[in-house]
Amino acid sequence: MIRTSDLCRRFHVGDTLVHALDHVDLSIDKGDFVAVMGPSGSGKSTLMNMLGCLDTPDEGSYRLIGQEVAELDDTALSRTRNRHIGFVFQSFHLLPRLTALQNVLLPLRFSDVDPMLAQDRGKRLLDRLGLSDRMDHRPNQLSGGQRQRVAIARALINEPPLLLADEPTGNLDSKTSVEIMELFTELNDGGQTILMVTHEEEIAAYAKRLIRMRDGKIEQDTVRNEQAPMEARH
Numbered sequence: 001m002i003r004t005s006d007l008c009r010r011f012h013v014g015d016t017l018v019h020a021l022d023h024v025d026l027s028i029d030k031g032d033f034v035a036v037m038g039p040s041g042s043g044k045s046t047l048m049n050m051l052g053c054l055d056t057p058d059e060g061s062y063r064l065i066g067q068e069v070a071e072l073d074d075t076a077l078s079r080t081r082n083r084h085i086g087f088v089f090q091s092f093h094l095l096p097r098l099t100a101l102q103n104v105l106l107p108l109r110f111s112d113v114d115p116m117l118a119q120d121r122g123k124r125l126l127d128r129l130g131l132s133d134r135m136d137h138r139p140n141q142l143s144g145g146q147r148q149r150v151a152i153a154r155a156l157i158n159e160p161p162l163l164l165a166d167e168p169t170g171n172l173d174s175k176t177s178v179e180i181m182e183l184f185t186e187l188n189d190g191g192q193t194i195l196m197v198t199h200e201e202e203i204a205a206y207a208k209r210l211i212r213m214r215d216g217k218i219e220q221d222t223v224r225n226e227q228a229p230m231e232a233r234h
């Protein structure tokens, strides 16, 4: 599904050049559930933005579902993003004036999906995520865990092959974090490919594969319950 080779992203900060991504080789297969860990500044968010087509590489290749992302123009890039990627963020990013259901339907606003069908799909998804009695609530009337579930429903409304989550439990208490991870596990059991960034080992433990980053490089890539680094999977 994803294959990067020699992926580089650099930032000029004052006089220094920061290698946020330094020749990253990474493959992710359909059905993977990957946790990305690493110290602050190691390049985790930069990698997520790159894989999510929010940013483009300075060097190297990124193929998403067979398509070389660097070759896409802006229109094609946003179409690819809409179709293939669902995003979940630490701070939910819900629109405060919209209801849960309206937030979930946002990504379909400019699509050609029939509005009635869209409503139906949104309701079914919220129902599946345990929010059937919260559809008409606004974000400030929801708990943190409920807000994150609305954000997850919004990320999934287009049925994207890849779900990217940058510290999805960063603003949640531990009990709610576990609920969100159980939901991710359930989605992954249903075939959803997931890549998430986390600072917490207990959260990473829900993933099937763990990637550790340092200084813009992949330092370790292991499958859960195995000690040996999976060099071959890079």
Ligand SMILES: Nc1ncnc2c1ncn2[C@@H]1O[C@H](COP(=O)(O)OP(=O)(O)OP(=O)(O)O)[C@@H](O)[C@H]1O
Residues within 6 Å of the ligand: 011, 012, 013, 018, 019, 020, 038, 039, 040, 041, 042, 043, 044, 045, 046, 047
């Ligand atoms: N837009 C930017 N402009 C300049 N430097 C940037 C930019 N984005 C990231 N960086 C730098 O790139 C490096 C990697 O940043 P990144 O946000 O990917 O780290 P991270 O692993 O997500 O850290 P954290 O755990 O704190 O979220 C850092 O040194 C950061 O300062």
Ligand SMILES: [Mg+2]
Residues within 6 Å of the ligand: 044, 045, 046
């Ligand atoms: Mg980050």
